Amino acid sequence: MNQDLxxxxxxxxxxxxxxxxxxxxxxxxxxxxxARDNVSEPVIRSWCDAMxxxxxxxxxPDIANNSKHNGIIAPPAMLQVWTMSGLHLxxxxxxxxxxxxxxxxxxxxxxxxxxxxxxxxxxxxxxxxIKPGDLISGSQKLLDVSEQKATAIGVGHFVTTETIYSDxxxxxxxxxxxxxxxxxxxxxxxxQQPPKKPPRPxxxxxxxxxxxxxxxxxxxxxxxxxxxxxxxxxxxxxRCLSCGSISLNTVIATGKGTLHSWAIAxxxxxxxxxxxxxxxxxxxxxxxxxxxxxxxxxPEDLKIGMPxxxxxxxxxxxxxxxxxxxIQSVKQKSKSESDGEGENNSQISDLDQNDSDTQITKxxxxxxxxxxxxxxxxxxxxxxxxxxxxxxxxxxATRDYQDVHHDPKAAQSKGMPDIFxxxxxxxxxxxxxxxxxxxxxxxxxxIDLRLGAPNHPGDTMTLSGSVTEKNHSGNQVSLNxxxxxxxSRGMHVSGTAEILLPEISEED
Amino acid sequence: xxxxxxxxxxxxxxxxxxxxxxxxxxPMELAVEACEAALVDAGVxxxxxxxxxxxxSEQNFEIEVARNLRIPALSHFSMIPHGGGAxxxxxxxxxxxIFSGSADYVLCYRAFNERSWxxxxxxxxxxxxxxxxxxxxxxxxxxxxxxxxxSWVAMFxxxxxxLSGATSEDFGRxxxxxxxxxxxxxxxxxxxxxxxxxxxxxxxxIVEPLHLxxxxxxxDGGQAILVTSLERARDLRNPPAxxxxxxxxxxxxxxxxxxxxxxxxxxxxxxxxxADQLWKNTGLGPSDIQVANIxxxxxxxxxxxxxxxxxxxxxxxxxFLRDGNIEMGGSLPTNTNGGQLGEAYIHGMNGIAxxxxxxxxxxxxxxxxxxxxxxxxxxxxxxxxxxxxxxx
Numbered sequence: 001m002n003q004d005l006x007x008x009x010x011x012x013x014x015x016x017x018x019x020x021x022x023x024x025x026x027x028x029x030x031x032x033x034x035a036r037d038n039v040s041e042p043v044i045r046s047w048c049d050a051m052x053x054x055x056x057x058x059x060x061p062d063i064a065n066n067s068k069h070n071g072i073i074a075p076p077a078m079l080q081v082w083t084m085s086g087l088h089l090x091x092x093x094x095x096x097x098x099x100x101x102x103x104x105x106x107x108x109x110x111x112x113x114x115x116x117x118x119x120x121x122x123x124x125x126x127x128x129x130i131k132p133g134d135l136i137s138g139s140q141k142l143l144d145v146s147e148q149k150a151t152a153i154g155v156g157h158f159v160t161t162e163t164i165y166s167d168x169x170x171x172x173x174x175x176x177x178x179x180x181x182x183x184x185x186x187x188x189x190x191x192q193q194p195p196k197k198p199p200r201p202x203x204x205x206x207x208x209x210x211x212x213x214x215x216x217x218x219x220x221x222x223x224x225x226x227x228x229x230x231x232x233x234x235x236x237x238x239r240c241l242s243c244g245s246i247s248l249n250t251v252i253a254t255g256k257g258t259l260h261s262w263a264i265a266x267x268x269x270x271x272x273x274x275x276x277x278x279x280x281x282x283x284x285x286x287x288x289x290x291x292x293x294x295x296x297x298x299p300e301d302l303k304i305g306m307p308x309x310x311x312x313x314x315x316x317x318x319x320x321x322x323x324x325x326x327i328q329s330v331k332q333k334s335k336s337e338s339d340g341e342g343e344n345n346s347q348i349s350d351l352d353q354n355d356s357d358t359q360i361t362k363x364x365x366x367x368x369x370x371x372x373x374x375x376x377x378x379x380x381x382x383x384x385x386x387x388x389x390x391x392x393x394x395x396x397a398t399r400d401y402q403d404v405h406h407d408p409k410a411a412q413s414k415g416m417p418d419i420f421x422x423x424x425x426x427x428x429x430x431x432x433x434x435x436x437x438x439x440x441x442x443x444x445x446x447i448d449l450r451l452g453a454p455n456h457p458g459d460t461m462t463l464s465g466s467v468t469e470k471n472h473s474g475n476q477v478s479l480n481x482x483x484x485x486x487x488s489r490g491m492h493v494s495g496t497a498e499i500l501l502p503e504i505s506e507e508d
Numbered sequence: 509x510x511x512x513x514x515x516x517x518x519x520x521x522x523x524x525x526x527x528x529x530x531x532x533x534x535p536m537e538l539a540v541e542a543c544e545a546a547l548v549d550a551g552v553x554x555x556x557x558x559x560x561x562x563x564x565s566e567q568n569f570e571i572e573v574a575r576n577l578r579i580p581a582l583s584h585f586s587m588i589p590h591g592g593g594a595x596x597x598x599x600x601x602x603x604x605x606i607f608s609g610s611a612d613y614v615l616c617y618r619a620f621n622e623r624s625w626x627x628x629x630x631x632x633x634x635x636x637x638x639x640x641x642x643x644x645x646x647x648x649x650x651x652x653x654x655x656x657x658x659s660w661v662a663m664f665x666x667x668x669x670x671l672s673g674a675t676s677e678d679f680g681r682x683x684x685x686x687x688x689x690x691x692x693x694x695x696x697x698x699x700x701x702x703x704x705x706x707x708x709x710x711x712x713x714i715v716e717p718l719h720l721x722x723x724x725x726x727x728d729g730g731q732a733i734l735v736t737s738l739e740r741a742r743d744l745r746n747p748p749a750x751x752x753x754x755x756x757x758x759x760x761x762x763x764x765x766x767x768x769x770x771x772x773x774x775x776x777x778x779x780x781x782x783a784d785q786l787w788k789n790t791g792l793g794p795s796d797i798q799v800a801n802i803x804x805x806x807x808x809x810x811x812x813x814x815x816x817x818x819x820x821x822x823x824x825x826x827x828f829l830r831d832g833n834i835e836m837g838g839s840l841p842t843n844t845n846g847g848q849l850g851e852a853y854i855h856g857m858n859g860i861a862x863x864x865x866x867x868x869x870x871x872x873x874x875x876x877x878x879x880x881x882x883x884x885x886x887x888x889x890x891x892x893x894x895x896x897x898x899x900x
Contacts, residue, residue: 201635204643204645209644263654263717264713272653291768293652
């Protein structure tokens with residue numbers, strides 16, 4: 001698929017030369033970038049709105065003025081935002097490659113066809129609280145350019161930079177180690193794998209049989225019946241097979257029956273199905289038989305004569321097929337609810353409860369007692385619906401105008417199926433979620449993120465995490481929280497956050 | 509076939525290509541080669557042939573085969589539907605054409621690359637949609653993943669095991685016997701490669717309850733058979749294999765491969781119908797048959813065929829097999845060429861050729877004193893069967 005990957009001596013040597021060029025700037029620092037604007041409340045508020053961040057210390061002066069900060073503070077997760085280049089008179093700002101070693105490397109990589117870019121890791125350390133009025137500057141150093149790697153999204157080079165952020169007095173307020181993958185679009189493992197599982201073959205039908213499949217789409221199992229002699233028959237015909245009548249009708253079956261016979265398909269395997277595949281011949285209690293899948297059962301538990309009931313399979317929202325599953329005794333039922341399936345269902349019902357709520361669903365536990373948080377305590381699961389609005393509004397709120405975060409065609413030309421969430425937002429949403437749990441009193445030390453499967457519109461990210469460390473240092477107690485955010489493609493983000501709990505009084 | 513033209517026609521020539529998994533030639537070359545070989549075997553010139561009967565699934569149409577063979581004109585040509593169910597039907601319709609006077613010499617053939625070209629066993633997974641009645645029949649099974657011949661047969665097999673008590677090992681006995689005969693047949697794909705019942709049991713699942721070794725092999729090859737009147741046959745070089753009777757059968761609520769909606773799906777009523785016709789037309793019965801070729805695309809449907817022909821009672825084929833009846837020296841040696849599991853899967857036509865050899869006395873696994881040989885065609889579809897006999 002990728003000609004450049006052929007390992008002739010010549011190309012290996014060309015690759016070596018190219019890598020030497022890429023790494024020649026490693027260790028050098030660029031010009032100090034000073035933010036265009038001071039830290040300001042409106043920018044903070046837009047960011048909080050986009051992230052659904054409700055910590056009052058960021059937006060509510062009445063509460064913030066009475067806090068230990070004596071006023072509004074900027075969310076620590078905005079550290080990187082202040083020096084983002086933003087839009088300059090309607091066009092995306094290009095850093096001068098002489099002023100920025102990373103920009104020089106990106107340009108070399110772009111020219112060599114590595115035009116795709118995704119952030120893969122970020123570690124933010126928060127040394128000082130940033131407040132409105134501060135003027136932040138950043139000094140970036142190129143830490144590393146990797147050799148060529150084959151990754152899931154494409155063949156490319158990892159570029160690692162470190163940025164030190166300072167305030168106007170030169171005092172360091174935080175730092176960021178940032179790693180991106182510059183890759184060749186279309187060279188990912190995803191592109192080389194067979195396409196997504198196709199849907200099951202649609203039932204071949206015509207106007208004599210459409211009623212059967214239309215009924216299935218309404219989750220009704222219908223059988224052909226004769227108006228004259230009341231016989232039932234399946235598969236349907238154009239005459240009554242008993243009396244020859246042309247007056248045919250349909251009746252709704254109860255959906256109950258027994259297993260008349262079965263087959264378990266192993267080979268050959270059609271891509272639309274999962275194997276081993278159980279196919280049953282079901283005798284309905286009305287007396288006719290039909291072929292269907294038998295679900296919710298292990299092959300060794302199949303028994304001819306076992307009672308079954310109809311179930312429904314929605315195939316890619318295109319059409320619905322009947323399936324049959326055992327009519328379970330009470331004992332069997334409680335067993336199946338205690339295994340993995342039950343957990344899955346509870347997540348789905350959470351989604352249902354919260355779906356109509358806010359853009360980003362959240363669960364708050366008002367009774368959380370930070371003093372008594374223990375290692376192993378779990379944070380409440382949060383479901384984050386990934387919408388175009390969320391991706392675009394958060395990209396703008398983080399002053400990130402990279403086209404892959406708002407322009408689907410541009411994202412596709414760079415090897416992605418659609419626009420995707422930027423890493424500043426992943427950091428912001430994780431921070432928001434931890435703030436929701438821990439409350440506004442905490443301070444942030446650091447957050448370390450590793451990005452995997454991109455968040456594309458239409459997906460849902462499920463955040464979960466737990467306390468992994470609790471460290472005491474004098475009156476200070478810090479917590480380490482390990483977290484993961486999963487979407488339908490896999491792990492979107494994983495990492496660790498370190499927060500400081502409010503100081504505990506002596507009596508504790 | 510009506511009894512009044514029983515034994516009026518005969519098979520006078522058989523010809524085949526080699527059986528392989530990659531012929532290296534086109535199916536048309538295979539068809540023409542097989543037909544040429546049958547004509548040479550019979551000592552008949554192509555210019556005397558004026559009839560061709562083949563399968564409706566045959567892709568080498570009679571006109572192109574006739575063109576290559578330089579057959580000047582055809583007065584009878586027809587095609588029999590339903591895959592392997594057509595095999596004996598081609599001979600029956602050839603005999604019928606000859607008896608009626610619409611043809612003198614009729615070639616029947618089947619040729620394909622079902623292994624090296626499109627793999628026949630992959631089934632209908634690429635067959636989507638369509639509004640014609642036959643397309644619509646697949647709508648009742650394909651969306652549920654019942655896509656291959658093996659899967660269609662497996663549904664019958666499970667029920668048969670349940671009602672009869674037959675086991676996977678009983679199915680295995682069919683495969684082991686086939687492979688034992690194939691092992692001594694140089695024309696067989698599995699020549700000198702017998703299997704044990706353990707091999708059968710250890711072979712991987714294809715569609716439970718069918719193991720790999722319950723399934724015939726997709727093959728490349730061609731088989732042709734020449735039919736003429738018994739009167740003409742007697743002037744030719746080989747002893748005639750007299751067509752005592754040939755019958756086709758399709759019965760109530762018949763479906764193609766998936767007749768799942770009848771009262772008892774462990775029976776094969778269309779094969780019973782063929783059996784009844786053969787016994788009636790010939791006056792013969794099970795004890796008059798010395799050797800048989802019982803269609804064995806998948807082993808499970810071998811068993812109920814024995815029951816439908818009355819070689820054993822319903823549900824008792826397993827005992828019939830366990831007692832060694834189908835082996836050399838048994839009461840009904842079957843598939844002495846190795847069957848479709850051992851020799852090749854030429855949709856039943858090679859089984860007819862083996863019955864001809866048994867009548868002539870030229871089989872590599874010759875049974876002594878063969879008077880009558882039974883051949884059956886593809887099961888779970890509309891089917892056919894025939895009895896070949898010595899000329900007296």
